[in-house]
Amino acid sequence: MTVTPPSVSRKTDHLDLLESHAIFILREVVAECERPVLLFSGGKDSAVLLHLAVKAFAPQQLPFPVMHIDTGQNFPEVIAFRDATVERTGARLVVAKVQDTIDQGKVADPGLMGSRNRLQTVTLLDAINDNDFDAAFGGARRDEDKARAKERILSFRDVFGQWDPRQQRPELWQLYQGKVNPGEHVRAFPLSDWTELDVWQYIEREQMELPEIYFAHERDVIMRDGMWLAVGPFVEPRDDEPVKRLTVRFRTVGDANCTGAVLSNAATLEEIIDEIVIANVSERGATRADDKFSETAMEDRKREGYF
């Protein structure tokens, strides 16, 4: 038998280790749980997560569907990216709409302009129940927020979908155990140990596609609550909010009415990485109104079952 002589051993760098760790987690959860699902928003973190999932199971098809919790207040570029990515990967897409939750009378309608951010939790938990999912992969990272910094890689949720930060399962070594009783589920966060910079470096290394709004472009914006919001169907300028046309990009992607743009000329991945290296405001601090309500906004939402 002929065997190729071994090549010079390539040094594994920290991105290789993070990548393999994430792939390992994806495989463990798929092996231990009955019905996993991958939560896919079309943002950069979930795009990386889906990319890793494809790698973990190549050349087979993804052994689970992807699910978008659709608030109906999306950036159109992100929905276009979602659909293109799902088609390219051959994944099965489940869309759970916050509008349906509102129509069923389960939550109050905040109106066209009102924030639907917190309402998503109800839609998400209903969708997990209705589909009998026992594991949901999410792209959350521990460097995003101080409550997320406390969460396990496999995070147990009771039958109400709640996270109890005082009763987390010990999680030693890389022994992830995802067994749950009926009605309970786990959230699995393969990107837990990735930082924002790691994500961008990985996107550059893998030459991944992303929604255009991550890159610098001209847009009509208004200043509201200290953030530049894109003028559009969900953000109407008030009388005291002059519309400006500026070169901006989005550092995170959430609902159009609570995700702020940052002033930036970074139009390529390389320029974005340079910008992040010297940034002095955090990703969520720069761009998310939903975290500014209180000191423990994220912890409170996570306890209820948020992403």
Place this chain on the structure above:
Amino acid sequence: MDVITKDLLRLATIGSVDDGKSTLIGRLLVDTRQLFDDQMDAVAAASEKRGVGDLDLSFVTDGLRAEREQGITIDVAYRYATTPTRKFIIADCPGHVQYTANMATGASTADLALVVLDVAAGLKEQTRRHLCIAALLGVRSIVVAVNKMDAVDWSQIAFQRVVDEIETLSRRLGFKSVNVIPTSALLGDNVVETSTNLTWYQGPTVLEALEASEAGAWEHTNTQGARLPIQWVLRQPGGGRTYAGMVCGDSLRVGDKVTLLPANVETTITGINFGGEPIDEATVGLAADIDLEDETSAGRGDMIATKPLPKMVNEIATTICWFGEKPLAVGQRLRMKHTTKVAPVRVKTINGVIDIERLDVDESISLGTNEIGLATLQTASLMVVDDYRSNRVTGSFVLIDEATNATVAAGMVGRASFL
């Protein structure tokens, strides 16, 4: 700007409650400018709201409402830092005895333990417990911050007394590298900035010691054999199958003679893939998939290994950290998760409990919550194991309560040399 990738050091803070672990990590992150402006503002605002001064550095990692209200750490916080020479994953662990399971969670993947203790209090029982657990978990290097030096007027005598205690214990526990540093996390002395108050001390700061220590110790184990616990079988186009898993112990290369266990079938690696692409070598820590020359019926829970081979056993002598609410007793049934295999086990004998003060094994018929002891487990199926001292992946396991699915113990194959 040139952003190169760097090596990665995983560290866990250990030590008793109130000796200043979270404050020291807060200081380390603030003084190396890892915190964004809005995060600093949030820490300042939270400090003011709770009337604890301008900037309570422990709030950098104590992010839960209950932690800030009680002024303690309940669960591990993971923080990330980058300096010009390396990247750090920091697990800031709780000090209270009731949260020992959380401390063990943080320390189980650490290359290094950063021990923080109060110079005036010396080595408390809880610090000894944590050092003992860190040693059991295979941590070989420790950096010891003898903290609150400002409260003893920067006294060299006070420092030296603690150094002697630590060195005696460290020798006993077999740490390979021990660096003891006088600090004041509160004032910033010798954390990142060299102290001007401690002129009698010539050694490194905490940051310098962390930057100089060995990275990747957790992935690189001492075993000479390579192991790949099979996670998942991938069907290849054309009908073949490959075996996916994370490589540990040593690299696997195309052409390597391997043994499939527990079937004990010898075969050869004919191909290695990563992410669907062929590669020649799977290095330690890589989640690869492997093609074997012979047709096998291998599946999840089996192991591919090179010589020297792991042992195949259905009775295992183990060291156990017990986290269950009720004591662990002989005859108890549990589920074991070892590598990618889950199997029922029964406690055959309990061979003793470790006395943390004397580091000796006392006779016992049960293990109480947060006690560490020795037990022999009988397994329902054949397990493929290495001694924990030679491989942290194939020598470790957790025990799971069959009714609640809760993780109730961390276990290691074999026993530490210091016992």
